Amino acid sequence: MSISTKSLGLHLGLLAVLFVLQFVLPAYHHGNIARIMVLASYAIGFNILFGYTGLLSLGHALFFAAGMYGMGLVVNQFGLPPFSALLVGLLVGGLVALALGLLALRTEGVAFMIVTLMFAQAGYLTVLYFGEYTRGDEGFVIQQAERVMWGIDLSDPTNRYFAALVIFGVSLLVTLKLVQTPFGKVLIAIRENEERARMLGYDVFLHKLAAVVLSGVISAFAGASYGLLFGYVGASFASVQYSIFPLLWVLLGGAGTVLGPFVGTLFMFYLIDLSSGITSAYMLIAGVTLVALTLFAPQGFVGELRKRVWRWLP
Structure with a gap:
């Protein structure tokens, strides 16, 4: 069996497991996994730029929020149908990514990190400044009637889960296809030397530039999908916190691995969820765990698995 066939089988197997989980998970975890799949798509977008190209962006919340507000505002202000609104979110995210990339x-190195952070902060302040339309920190709700696509009510938990699965898939x-193409191999070559x-x-x-745009479009796709599936658009998604989250998820799961973003998002989400049920100082538990993982599994879960067991993992 070829390496590409094994890789495809592994990733399709994960999607098959997630499909089956829809029928067996209790309501609480059912909703959590749907949310994790969309956020993992955001982390996948970040991983293309950081994990495969070697460019560390501290402003990816700009793309996530661009997609979310691009979708949400045209629904809220102009009553555009969901699919068209998603396309607008993708277009806005792509244009923002192109402008930021150019x-x-x-710059390069630390300067690149600072510039991306500053642009993201400018985006966050813009959301607050135009509070008349964006509702600032309060945000706005996308009503159930506005979340019906092709007759499918995306506010229904089952429909939302399957939509999240399609987005993640x-x-x-x-x-997976990208890293097997000549373009993807050139990105890896740029990262290495x-x-x-x-x-x-x-x-x-x-x-x-192509990597920045592709990363921005996937992140914007995740942002627009998140707003549509969960019915809320808010300024918190444009904050620095949502630029740091994908970095943590990718580092935990394994930078430069296809499965790493999902594994890291799943682990981080439930680490915070479970520790918050134990103590109000849950971030201390999360912090200690993250430090331990950084020390003993520096390449992340999937990265260490690739290093020690399955060297063919993409």
Whole structure:
């Protein structure tokens, strides 16, 4: 069996398990897994830029929020149907990513991190400034009647779960295909040795820009989907916290692995959920656990699995 066939089988197997879980999970975990799948799609978008291209962005909440507000505002202000609104969210996210990429890629290293953070903060402040439309920190609700796509009510838990599974499945399989293409291999080459990739004749700037745009579009897709499926759009999703979350999820699961973002998101979500039920100082428990994992599993769960057991994992 070829490596590509084994990889495809493993990732389709995960999607099959998630499909079956819809029928056996209790209501609480059913809702949690749906939320985790959408957030994992966001982490997948971040992983393309950080894990595969080697560009650390501290402003990815800008793309997530761009998709969410692009979708939410056209539904709230103009009554656009959900599918068209999702496309608007994707378009807005892509344009924001293109603009940021053209500017931020003039820098590198720490400067790139700072520039992306500043742009994200500017986006957050813009959301607050136009509070007349965005409702600022309070946010706004997308009504149930506005969340019906092709006759399917996305506020229904079962429909929402399957929609989240489709969103996650598309993001996962697109990334799996990407890393097997020549374009994906060039991104990895840029991550490993940018100067050598340039000497081999590759246009490093254009490849980086394409990675920023693709990462931004997938993140915006997750943001727009999150707002539509869970019926809420708020400024908290544009804050620094939502730029740090995908970094943690990817580091925990394994940067530069296709499955890492999902594993990291799942682990972090339930770590906080379970520890908050034990003590009000739940972030202390989460922090100690994260430090321990960083020390003893520096490549993340899936990264360590690839290093020690399955070297063929993409």
